[in-house]
Structure formats: C-alpha cells, structure tokens
Amino acid sequence: MFDSLKKKFSKMATKLTKKVSDEAKDENNIEAISDEEVLEIENNDNIEDSIEDSIGDSIGDSIGDSIENNIENNIDDNEENKDIKNGNVVTDEIKNDEEKNIKDKEQEKDETLKSDEKENKPKSGGILSFIREKTITEKNLEDILWDLEIGLLESDVAIEVASAVVDSVKEDLVGKKIKRSNDVSEFTFDALKGAVYKIIDVSGKSMTEMIEEKKVKGDPLVVMFVGVNGTGKTTTIAKLANYYLKKGYTPVVAASDTFRAGAIEQINHHTDKIGIKIIKHQKGSDPAAVAYDAVEHAKSKGKELVLIDTAGRMQTNTNLMDEMKKIKRVSKPDLIIFVGDSLTGNDAVEQARKFNETIDIDGVILTKADADSKGGASLSIGYVIGKPILFLGVGQSYDDIKEYDSKWMLDQIFA
Ligand SMILES: Nc1nc2c(ncn2[C@@H]2O[C@H](COP(=O)(O)OP(=O)(O)OP(=O)(O)O)[C@@H](O)[C@H]2O)c(=O)[nH]1
Ligand SMILES: [Mg+2]
Known part of the structure; x- marks a missing residue:
C-alpha cells in the first residue's frame, strides 16, 4: 500500500541528507572525517x-x-x-x-x-561529522525540493498538496544549524514527516461518535453515500453495515440506486448475507422516496443507523446531480459521504471537489487502498476539500474496512 509515496519520501530524505552533507564538507573545505x-x-x-x-x-x-x-x-x-x-x-x-x-x-x-x-562521549553515532556548524540555506534545497514536488505529482498527489508539502519542508529546514551529519538526516526526516502530517490530519468526528450522539436523542444516524460509477459505494455500505452490526448497533439499508439494472439485487444479496433489513422499491422508482421510507422505518423500530445506497453518477451529469440533491432534501442525512476509488488518483480528488460543490459532503471513504501503490489520492483528498477521510476500503470482503487514522497513515508512508 502507498509504495510509491513511501519510496519517494525515503529517496528524498537520503538525497537531501547527502546534498546538505556534501555542501557542508565543501564549505568547511575538509574531507569527511570520523x-x-x-x-x-x-x-x-x-x-x-x-x-x-x-x-x-x-x-x-x-x-x-x-x-x-x-x-x-x-x-x-x-x-x-x-x-x-x-x-x-x-x-x-x-x-x-x-x-x-x-x-x-x-x-x-x-x-x-x-x-x-x-x-x-554521549555524542556517538554518525559516520561523518563536520568541524564547523553549517546553516541550511534555501539555495541548498532548491533542486531537491523541485525533485520532491515532481516526485509527488508523479505519485498522483494533487498540485496544491505537493506545493504545501514543499513549502512546509522548506520552512522547517531553512536556517537550521547542523553540526553533525546525523543531524541532517534527522532534520530532513522530521521535516518531511511533519509536512505530510499537516496535510493528512484533517480532523472530524468519528461515525461511531455521531451514532452515539443521535442515539441519545432517540434518532438514527442517517448516512447517504455518493460518488461516480463503480467506486465501491454498495460494497462499502455492506462493509459498514457488518462493522456496526458487530459493534452492537442495528443498521437498515435503503436501496436508493433504482437506476442501474441489478443494483437492487446486488445490495439485497449483501443485506441477506449480513442479516439486516433492506428497504427497497421497484427499479426505476423515486430514490428519494426509498430513502425517506428507510429513515421512517429506522425511527419507528429504534434502529441506530440508516445507510442510503445511491446510483453512481458522473459529476458532469446535471440531471443525475439534481436527483442526488433531491434525495438529500427528502431524507435529510446527517452525513453525506463521498466514496472515491483511490486507484483513480487525481480524478478521485477532482470528483470529490465537484460533489462537494454540488451537495456539500461531510467526509470521504477511499476504496481499493489495498491495490493502491501510489497513494496520491489518500494523501490529497482530505486536504483539498477540507473534509476528513473516515474509512479506507482495503479489500473485497466484509471485514476489509479500516477506520481512518492519520497516525496510522503516517506510519504507512514513513515506516
Ligand atoms: N480491492 C478492492 N475492491 C473493492 C473495494 N471496494 C469495492 N471493491 C470492488 O469494486 C467493485 C465495484 O464495487 P461496487 O460496490 O459495486 O461499486 P459502486 O460504487 O456501488 O458501483 P455503482 O453502483 O455501479 O456505481 C466491486 O468489484 C468491488 O468488489 C476495496 O476496498 N478493495
Ligand atoms: Mg452500487
């Protein structure tokens, strides 16, 4: 997972360390010494x-x-x-x-x-050391930071995120005084890690906290899932139903994709397997009405969670985007989650931006992270739209869902 990002940052830390070490040696006009x-x-x-x-x-x-x-x-x-x-x-x-x-x-x-x-005596470690202090300058970093920016863009990191990472690394390192080569690698690694953490730490409430808050009021948490075709909305709903059922809650699913052939049967297959209630109408019926019925059902039966499946739609299809707004108006979801396919990189980020403009989403779930070697979307999406990633889909079975945690994500990239 995220191998490309991992390699890029590790290579960058090594390059940066070597460059600054070499310049320090040149400035001090000495050979590397033990x-x-x-x-x-x-x-x-x-x-x-x-x-x-x-x-x-x-x-x-x-x-x-x-x-x-x-x-x-x-x-x-x-x-x-x-x-x-x-x-x-x-x-x-x-x-x-x-x-x-x-x-x-x-x-x-x-x-x-x-x-x-x-x-x-305690100053042990490092193979190389410098005799005099060296202050890192902007010029020392110029080429390397350019390489870093290009490397990040190659890993499908969004432009604004790549720039923010580079700016943060620069701000952190310029003016740092180093005396020993060990310092350089430590400063470099910390600067890169710090820059990434600032990007991925888009905080928000967890879904479990929100369910609990609604439960106190005697209401279900209503969650609507949106996104383009085939990103994994239906599978994610099945995974979350299973996840919260295991936590002791009772979910109900609204089969509001009344558009695609086979969509109702697909979600019904999952709810049967998991053993939960599904609210469904005929194919071609009003998806907003299905969602409304599911919310009413949950309220009357004291169920804690309503998961609304919707048809995949391109962000450019005005009619389908309007239909989505109607589902929102009628079912009044507490949470609208954009489901994006992490393999599509920058496209996923752009889709999220458009869906956010149209319907004001509250959070993101990125699927197929298990197959994502680049990691650009996972790094960028929360920062670009300013909404948190809530879960990551990490496989095709029901248990393959992971509650998102920025510290875990940082470890994936820098471990
Ligand atoms: N490897 C992997 N595959 C996934 C993941 N999530 C979903 N998939 C697969 O992605 C494909 C599409 O999933 P769906 O849940 O049908 O996607 P959808 O967004 O509901 O599709 P539409 O309803 O047509 O818009 C299926 O083959 C899923 O098994 C994941 O986290 N990892
Ligand atoms: Mg679907």
Whole structure:
C-alpha cells in the first residue's frame, strides 16, 4: 500500500541528507572525517583555547601584569638558557623553572582532555561529522525540493498538496544549524514527516461518535453515500453495515440506486448475507422516496443507523446531480459521504471537489487502498476539500474496512 509515496519520501530524505552533507564538507573545505577524529580536533582546539583564555584573562588585571612579566622572563630565560646551553653553563634555578612550566601545562592539558572526553562521549553515532556548524540555506534545497514536488505529482498527489508539502519542508529546514551529519538526516526526516502530517490530519468526528450522539436523542444516524460509477459505494455500505452490526448497533439499508439494472439485487444479496433489513422499491422508482421510507422505518423500530445506497453518477451529469440533491432534501442525512476509488488518483480528488460543490459532503471513504501503490489520492483528498477521510476500503470482503487514522497513515508512508 502507498509504495510509491513511501519510496519517494525515503529517496528524498537520503538525497537531501547527502546534498546538505556534501555542501557542508565543501564549505568547511575538509574531507569527511570520523567521530573519533572530530573528538580529537575538538579536544585540541579546546586545550589551545583554554590556555589562550587563561593567559588573556590574566593580562587585564594586576596579577596579569606579573604573569605577563613572568612569561616575558620565561621567554628571556629560555633564550638565555639556549645561550647558556650553547655555552654549556646551565643553572639549577632555570632548569627547575622550565620543568615546572612544562609540568603545569601538561597537567592542565590532561585535565582539559578528561573533562572534554566526558562531555563528548554521549555524542556517538554518525559516520561523518563536520568541524564547523553549517546553516541550511534555501539555495541548498532548491533542486531537491523541485525533485520532491515532481516526485509527488508523479505519485498522483494533487498540485496544491505537493506545493504545501514543499513549502512546509522548506520552512522547517531553512536556517537550521547542523553540526553533525546525523543531524541532517534527522532534520530532513522530521521535516518531511511533519509536512505530510499537516496535510493528512484533517480532523472530524468519528461515525461511531455521531451514532452515539443521535442515539441519545432517540434518532438514527442517517448516512447517504455518493460518488461516480463503480467506486465501491454498495460494497462499502455492506462493509459498514457488518462493522456496526458487530459493534452492537442495528443498521437498515435503503436501496436508493433504482437506476442501474441489478443494483437492487446486488445490495439485497449483501443485506441477506449480513442479516439486516433492506428497504427497497421497484427499479426505476423515486430514490428519494426509498430513502425517506428507510429513515421512517429506522425511527419507528429504534434502529441506530440508516445507510442510503445511491446510483453512481458522473459529476458532469446535471440531471443525475439534481436527483442526488433531491434525495438529500427528502431524507435529510446527517452525513453525506463521498466514496472515491483511490486507484483513480487525481480524478478521485477532482470528483470529490465537484460533489462537494454540488451537495456539500461531510467526509470521504477511499476504496481499493489495498491495490493502491501510489497513494496520491489518500494523501490529497482530505486536504483539498477540507473534509476528513473516515474509512479506507482495503479489500473485497466484509471485514476489509479500516477506520481512518492519520497516525496510522503516517506510519504507512514513513515506516
Ligand atoms: N480491492 C478492492 N475492491 C473493492 C473495494 N471496494 C469495492 N471493491 C470492488 O469494486 C467493485 C465495484 O464495487 P461496487 O460496490 O459495486 O461499486 P459502486 O460504487 O456501488 O458501483 P455503482 O453502483 O455501479 O456505481 C466491486 O468489484 C468491488 O468488489 C476495496 O476496498 N478493495
Ligand atoms: Mg452500487
């Protein structure tokens, strides 16, 4: 499921990491070096710094003056020492001073090394590290983000979604300071994951919560399913009837596809198998009247859920779109669900947009996710129309339905 998206994001994370790492190396004008080598260089730098600092600090005050004199004397002494050595005359006093000086510096070096080792030890991991910090710039990301956008479009991600992902990644990464190559891969991965989460986390109430809310008032939750031909509306209704029956609710189905030959028999076959009530009229009768009867039936029998099947229709067919509006007017559904075929990618998103404009849908169910290797529709549809995905169809049997969860979806793409 969603293999193409998974590969695109993983490839992108690797490419981005490599590019920024390479540029950091170039900027620092160094070869890639190991963690141990960095540790050594950093330690040596620290020792030099601390010696320089201690001398520098001392110079400003009165004690500093005497140290300064001492250093000068030391230098003079050393020069003298050299001269004397040349003349083979070495005084004990000079020898002792020199030895003490060296010992002091060695001790200082030892202590600094020990404390730095302690500080540096936990920083394990990464094969490569940089000596200086590198700040990620927009220029570093330009080509890669372009590749990302194209890659997403190839996976049938909607244009506005691809742009939103790219913008979010850019915003997240530009200005980030990195010191170690491990940082780059971590920042990159987090930025991509964060961008996708912002897209897919279109929140809304769950259907179960809505059933419960209506139940308190003694009313059924009325749900109408719409979409173009063959997307999986009837199968989804059968799956949901089975799902809620198992949860202890009593659903009733309205056979409101009175248009297509065999549609009533098809849904009737499912309701018989599942063992629930179906309200049906003759083929060619008014679908709105069937839906109305089903709602009345549920109210009178205290059933909690009405599932209205409707005929598939192209979003461009004005007559059938008007008929759909009539079913809505008469049955007053609490929830209108657009059922889209995830395999149709951007088409599914466009259909959802049109159905939403015509009838104001409340949520989406995407079917055939089990066969969808691209994942573009699942990523895009909720964001584009601003309505949540409620379920995903993941196969052809009754149990093949999954309540949508954005964290689960994120794991599918980034696991
Ligand atoms: N693999 C897979 N197939 C599915 C899924 N949902 C539906 N199908 C198949 O899609 C085909 C069409 O399903 P229907 O439920 O008849 O579609 P529909 O939207 O009611 O079709 P119309 O009433 O003609 O508009 C059937 O063969 C289903 O088995 C799914 O989640 N996964
Ligand atoms: Mg159908």
